[in-house]
Amino acid sequence: MKQVVLVFLGGGFGSILRFLISKAYNSHLQHFFLGTFLVNIIGCLLIGFILGISARGNYLTPNQTLLLSTGFCGGFTTFSTFSYEGHSLLKTGELFQFSIYTILSIVIGVIAIALGLWLSKML
Template sequence: MNGPQNWLPVLLGGAAGAPLRYLADRAVQARHDTVFPWGTFIVNVVGSLILGLLTGAALSGAVGTDVRLLLGTGFCGALTTYSTFSYETLRLAETGAVLFAVANVVASVVAGLGAVFLGLALAQAILA
């Protein structure tokens, strides 16, 4: 079923996640005098942690479809950004900051996976 009961929570979550991503990125980046894209890195790791927590809660039966659509698909989908991560990594490499580009890829994958696993484990420990 793809009616309003499904796309409305996604829309609302995305409407909250997208501006939060932009504001968080700008706030974090303004505090760091470096070419490394800390803002995007932070929002992606935080989004991964939230998604891990949400997944653990869903697996335990603590949250239903509406919450998963609102927070998982909508909010986390808009908060996190693979396209910006890719673009910023490409720009780092093109401008000669190859070490930063490689560090961004490695750190983002390791931290993102670590955050989602941590969130899942926390939710399962709390809700078990």
């Protein structure tokens, strides 16, 4: 039951922060959802770092890892919103913007995970 509460708390904080960032930045660029993009890239960097330091075994307890990775990062990042926004770009015929948004999100997301893992080794 404790683990469920940790995921719930982390997810709640992550979701609130995602909402605030998306609200602040999604209207800045036409045909590019900057808020969702930033949230997902930051989330990739964070989860790479969190899981990297967790794997070292001496920085985070399993419960802290659960709170931060599954809870916070799970609530913070949003694949469903990313997919919906991609669908809306396709629906309006914005094929180029859809391609850029999708490719950048995936490629930079994977790079951010690798960077987070690398940064975790610096501790």
